[in-house]
Each structure stands twice: as structure tokens, then as C-alpha cells.
Amino acid sequence: MKKLLAVMMAFMLVVLAACSSNEAGSSGEASGGGGAEGAPRDMAFGSATVGGFWYTLSGAMGEKMKEVYPESSVTVVEGGSVSNLLGLSQGTFALGFSNGQTVPEALNGINAFKEKVDNVSTVATLYPNVFHIVVRADSDIKSVKDLKGKKVSPGIKGYSGELAFQDILKLNDMSYDDLGGIEYIGTADGADLLRDGHIDAIVGMVSAPVSTFQELDTTLGIRLIPLDDETVKGLHELNEGYLEYDIEGGTYSNVKEDVKTVAGYTVLLVNDDLMDEESVYKLTKMMVEEKDTWTKLSPIMKDFNAEYSVQNNVGKLHPGAEKYYKEVGALK
Incomplete structure (x- = not known):
């Protein structure tokens, strides 16, 4: 044996x-x-x-x-x-x-x-990979600070969009504790939750336009939340890879005005x-x-x-x- x-x-x-x-x-x-x-x-x-x-x-x-x-x-x-x-x-x-x-x-x-x-x-x-904060067209969210008490999907935990979002919240004297909830999910799943009213905003660093948000804009109607000048400047000071970027009006059909944000290549x-x-x-x-x-x-x-x-x-x-x-x- x-x-x-x-x-x-x-x-x-x-x-x-x-x-x-x-x-x-x-x-x-x-x-x-x-x-x-x-x-x-x-x-x-x-x-x-x-x-x-x-x-x-x-x-x-x-x-x-x-x-x-x-x-x-x-x-x-x-x-x-x-x-x-x-x-x-x-x-x-x-x-x-x-x-x-x-x-x-x-x-x-x-x-x-x-x-x-x-x-x-x-x-x-x-x-350029562009930072987006996407809400429904009828949402009462107009700025980063309006996300207080709201449910947000920042994407997958540890992804660049989620990390950028944390920096943006800090620059606005906020943290995840100020939000109404966090859903760590991918772009497509986040769009479904926004459409169904289960979350109030989606965050991500994606192409502009990205097909998922284009489809959401067509079927639901979306708005993009801009970053203010101090936030953009603060992000660049944190990491020179963050560059000021304007999402041109018309990139998404229901978003008529330019939206200030940041991008990384x-x-x-x-x-x-x-x-x-x-x-x-x-x-x-x-x-x-x-x-x-x-x-x-x-x-x-x-x-x-x-x-x-x-x-x-x-x-x-x-x-x-x-x-x-x-x-x-x-x-x-």
C-alpha cells in the first residue's frame, strides 16, 4: 500500500x-x-x-x-x-x-x-474618461451638497469613479455618512435602479457619451450635476491627473447646457x-x-x-x- x-x-x-x-x-x-x-x-x-x-x-x-x-x-x-x-x-x-x-x-x-x-x-x-453625477430629470438634486440624505451608486467599490467621488465629497465637507445610502454596483445595474426609483443618483468616470446614460436619457430623461470651481481646483491639487472638463450641451439629448466636471485619460x-x-x-x-x-x-x-x-x-x-x-x- x-x-x-x-x-x-x-x-x-x-x-x-x-x-x-x-x-x-x-x-x-x-x-x-x-x-x-x-x-x-x-x-x-x-x-x-x-x-x-x-x-x-x-x-x-x-x-x-x-x-x-x-x-x-x-x-x-x-x-x-x-x-x-x-x-x-x-x-x-x-x-x-x-x-x-x-x-x-x-x-x-x-x-x-x-x-x-x-x-x-x-x-x-x-x-478622456469623464466624471458623471447622473440624476433623473425631475430630481430636486442640483449640486453635490444636495446629495445629502440621498441614495447613490458610486459604482464598484475601489473603482476610480468611487474614489473620485469620495474626494469630491470631502472637498464639499461631506462623506458617505451624509448620504441616505450607498449601492456598490456597475453602470448598467445602477441605471436600472435609477430608472426604478431605488436610488437617486449614479456616479462614474466613463466616456462622454456612454451608451448606458444615453439610453437612460432617452427612456427616462436625465440631468448631470456640475462640479463647482473650488471642487475642480481641489481635485487637481490632490492629483494632477484630474483635469477640468466640460461635457458639452447636447452630448445627452436632454442636457442642453455645458456641464463642468473633471476627466482623466x-x-x-x-x-x-x-x-x-x-x-x-x-x-x-x-x-x-x-x-x-x-x-x-x-x-x-x-x-x-x-x-x-x-x-x-x-x-x-x-x-x-x-x-x-x-x-x-x-x-x-
């Missing part, structure tokens, strides 16, 4: 060793060097919850990436600005999105990041240990040269191109991205 157990244990060790070897190979790690060799066979893409443009864009990118990396599979994973960067740093994600104000925090190891993130690089800076990043120079070069080339595909998904991508990406760059550029931008003359 003991001999049989020993044989079985030895067999399991061999199987585990083989699995470990296969996993290392599929992750794109070079044998002995720890660096990337090509694209991983299984590419996890850190995105966001259903209902936001990140999820829509990452899905479309995943389809195009099948052509760029025919031997790899792409899995879009619901994540968020902070969790995606943590996942990238840990090698859980090969690529992912984050917000511009979160990237410096990761690189410097502050706030949500206990250690500096030094194995993640930027591929492209895509478009959406950034596409990769794990340096999983994506080598050539694979990131191909990814960068795909992002720029498929611009028409992304613009059809949302007009928020209309300004994106190689020059735009370089001029608004957030974080350190991956060598593969640098190679492409130099090739097309966007980077000297």
Missing part, C-alpha cells in the same frame, strides 16, 4: 511539474530569463463592468486581436482602474485599461498601491513580463490603424491617433509602442 501511495505521489509531482512548465510557456515568459517572448497564449484583458465603454471597447479589441495574435485567446475580465493595475502588476492580466490619475499613483506606490508598480508600461492614451497598459516589444508593437499598430472601428463604437474616440496618444501620454511608454510611434513620426 505504501509503495502504491509513493508511486501515485511521484506521478502527481510529474503532472504538476509539467503543468507548471506549460503555464510558464503559455504566459510568454522566456525560459531562464523571466522576460516576455511573443504574446501569451492566454491573454487576460482587464476591463470594466458591463455598461461602460471600456467593456464595449475591450470586446471589440479582443475580436481584432484574434487576427493580430492568431495563436492566442483573449478573455475580457470585468475590472476597474485600480484593480486592473494591480492585476497587471501581479501578472494576472496581460493588458488592461486604467485612468490617467490612477497610473501615477501606481508608479509612485501611493493611495491604493502599497508598493511601486514598475513592471507595467503604457501602450496608448485613448480618450483612459490608458491602455501591458505587463512588461508578459508582452515583448514585437507583440506590443503589433498591439499599438492595431490600436492606431483600427481607429475607424473604435470611433464607430463611440464618438469619444474621434480625436485619437498616434500624435494624440503621444501628446497626452500617461506613464512610461513600452518599447514596442515607442517603436511604432517613431515609425509613423509621432515620436522623435
Whole structure:
């Protein structure tokens, strides 16, 4: 019996060793060097919850990436600005999105990041991710301070929109304790609760426009709550990644006037240990040269191109991205 157990244990060790070897190979790690060799066979893409443009864009990118990396599979994973960067740093994600104000925090190891993130690089800076406070058109909420006693969905806990909302409340001498309730849910679920009258406001950093709020505006009618000058200035002083932004009147059909708020750029990043120079070069080339595909998904991508990406760059550029931008003359 003991001999049989020993044989079985030895067999399991061999199987585990083989699995470990296969996993290392599929992750794109070079044998002995720890660096990337090509694209991983299984590419996890850190995105966001259903209902936001990140999820829509990452899905479309995943389809195009099948052509760029025919031997790899792409899995879009619901994540968020902070969790995606943590996942990238840990090698859980090969690529992912984050917000511009979160990237410096990761690189410097502050706030949500206990250690500096030094194995993640930027591929492209895509478009402004805009802070929204959305209420029903007939709501009596007109300002941030009017949220006192109201039920709010700030998005998923720990997401960039939720963190920005906490800063905004502090700048207005408020906290969650002043609200009537909090619902940590995604954009689409938050829209359903607002429509049904179960919450009074939705908060998020999303594209402008974002399809979920467009649909809500068409079926229900919405208003956007502006940020005052002191709040905008205070946010920028807290984090230079927060930039003043006006949501133009007409972006949502029932919102006729410009609405002052802040934005941070959406950034596409990769794990340096999983994506080598050539694979990131191909990814960068795909992002720029498929611009028409992304613009059809949302007009928020209309300004994106190689020059735009370089001029608004957030974080350190991956060598593969640098190679492409130099090739097309966007980077000297």
C-alpha cells in the first residue's frame, strides 16, 4: 500500500511539474530569463463592468486581436482602474485599461498601491474618461451638497469613479455618512435602479457619451450635476491627473447646457513580463490603424491617433509602442 501511495505521489509531482512548465510557456515568459517572448497564449484583458465603454471597447479589441495574435485567446475580465493595475502588476492580466490619475499613483506606490508598480508600461492614451453625477430629470438634486440624505451608486467599490467621488465629497465637507445610502454596483445595474426609483443618483468616470446614460436619457430623461470651481481646483491639487472638463450641451439629448466636471485619460497598459516589444508593437499598430472601428463604437474616440496618444501620454511608454510611434513620426 505504501509503495502504491509513493508511486501515485511521484506521478502527481510529474503532472504538476509539467503543468507548471506549460503555464510558464503559455504566459510568454522566456525560459531562464523571466522576460516576455511573443504574446501569451492566454491573454487576460482587464476591463470594466458591463455598461461602460471600456467593456464595449475591450470586446471589440479582443475580436481584432484574434487576427493580430492568431495563436492566442483573449478573455475580457470585468475590472476597474485600480484593480486592473494591480492585476497587471501581479501578472494576472496581460493588458488592461486604467485612468490617467490612477497610473501615477501606481508608479509612485501611493493611495491604493502599497508598493511601486514598475513592471507595467503604457501602450496608448485613448480618450478622456469623464466624471458623471447622473440624476433623473425631475430630481430636486442640483449640486453635490444636495446629495445629502440621498441614495447613490458610486459604482464598484475601489473603482476610480468611487474614489473620485469620495474626494469630491470631502472637498464639499461631506462623506458617505451624509448620504441616505450607498449601492456598490456597475453602470448598467445602477441605471436600472435609477430608472426604478431605488436610488437617486449614479456616479462614474466613463466616456462622454456612454451608451448606458444615453439610453437612460432617452427612456427616462436625465440631468448631470456640475462640479463647482473650488471642487475642480481641489481635485487637481490632490492629483494632477484630474483635469477640468466640460461635457458639452447636447452630448445627452436632454442636457442642453455645458456641464463642468473633471476627466482623466483612459490608458491602455501591458505587463512588461508578459508582452515583448514585437507583440506590443503589433498591439499599438492595431490600436492606431483600427481607429475607424473604435470611433464607430463611440464618438469619444474621434480625436485619437498616434500624435494624440503621444501628446497626452500617461506613464512610461513600452518599447514596442515607442517603436511604432517613431515609425509613423509621432515620436522623435
